[in-house]
Amino acid sequence: MRRFLAFAKKEFRHIMRDPRTLLILFGIPVIQIIIFGYVVTNEIKHVPIVIIDRSHDETTRLITDRILASPYFETVTNTNTGKNIHQWFKKGNVRLTVVFDRQFGKKLIKSGVAQVQVIADGSDPNAARLMVGYLSGILAQAQQEINKQYGMVNPVGIESRMEFNPELKGAFMFVPGTIALIMMLISAMMTSISIAREKEMGTMEAMLVSPLHPLQIVLGKVVPYVAIAFLDAVIILALGQVIFGVPVKGNLVLLLGEVILYIILSLSLGIMISTMSPTQMVAMFISLFVLMMPTILLSGFIFPIENMPEALQWLSLVMPPRWFIIIIKAIMLKGAGLMFVWKETLVLIAMTFAFLLISIKRFTIRLE
């Protein structure tokens, strides 16, 4: 125990003494959550829109008012010709165009059917889909208003409500995702680098001839990072709540327990990587390309898993962050208890054991 404590203490000293390490451990989580929260967002706001109104009647004015009253759209011009539309789209100063046909109001009132044409800038398909979606919602609402005004029967009205995230805030997605990413970064990458550093400097040899058991070396390496990663998770959760209003609806203890499980999983991955890398550079590259990229791309963090090709969906099954993100989203946003996430938790536990087993085996082989 004394030997182990001496080792863990030394590890803390390394961390505290290196400004770059400190920056990675405490600066990056804060910066990332803020960047993801504010910049990489699914929400669209203040989209420049052109409304081409060839009808100019009460109903088109009402619809136009409703569109412009929403925070999503901002009018550029209000014209009655569509001559320059393509020019505008090309320049990029217009991203959405709404065209009301002649006699729009009359047709609507007479037959109950009138055409609105919506043209969106499809060069950014996600944004285009969102813009059209928002606009359709506004049109549907306006239609109901008009129907009421003129005493007409409402066709089927859709009233949608987004459960768990009524405002469809992007932060609800990015806070859980960022926790998964940061835990992976700190736990896996930093431990693999710090073990590889000892190999590179030759100090690992000194450790291996010492009476320290290999297990003590590995644990001593890992314990400080468990503590720091846990602290980071708490910081991210707090920032998410304070800045972006992302709630923790479920049991906090359960949530933190799952976080610790995921940290241990990431650490065992880090140890496994370090057994394969002779130098810090190699450890860093493996961590970045084998861990970070899949975490971002395949875990459902940014891109929905359902939309992936089948082969990638299968691949995403072996990505630990995928399961972790499901778990913490359920706990944080839906207030789910262990009853609802036990399967995913079991997957994480099984993965942890597998990685630990492999790395302990490989670590002792290295001794030979």
Next chain:
Amino acid sequence: MSVDRQNSVAGSDPVVQVRNLTKRFGHFTAVNNLSFEIAKGEIFGLLGANGAGKTTLIKMLCGLSRPTAGMANVAGYNLITQPEMIKRRIGYMSQKFSLYEDLTVQENIRFFGGIYGLSKREAIDAGNIMIGRLGLEKMKNRLIGSLPLGWKQKIAFSVAILHHPGLIFLDEPTSGVDPVTRRQFWEMILETAGRGYTIIVTTHYMDEAEYCNRVAVMVEGNIAALDSPENLQRHYHVANMEDLFWKLTREINGSVTKSIQP
């Protein structure tokens, strides 16, 4: 006199006893069936070119590498069955510098004291004695990385014997060090051996062999000769260790060596 008879030592129990020790990597035999003994207080030199098997031999004796065949007793314990006990009783310093550059002198001392099982009190006491002996009072709070190489080397050696190991392994401790520092370092080794420590040292500087009580010249995994430097020079009719080394390497793989000779 026979060189072979020198493989065993007279008097008290040997600190190291090696019997038919062999290490193979696939088809390559790095250490071939070696047997020798080392007495307490001896400075035992392992000489040889790179790849002669010195480091492999040392790694086996430290418990870092498992022998393919043979057995050994090191510091009173069986190498095969009790490697963990051996690790507590030996000190080790390698050609790669083995202190932490981003820790201070004192932190390094406490850390290595800690992993060798010294209590905080013991580590502090042993550290103070060491700092006093080396005259390090002014430097004890400086980072190792900021010290000149000569000092690092001395501190690394002192840290390696902090826990009074009795048997010390030095694997090319002076490679890449200037002649003055090497000289000072050897004075330290001699002084330490004088206090009853047994020292096994590998080197490829032939002049350093003169400091050893006995020298084993390794050629391609075998011990080509083993005796005191004086006896070896007399026996092989050479003036210094450099010439002896040439003679032995040529004898064993003559044709190859001859062809590179002018």
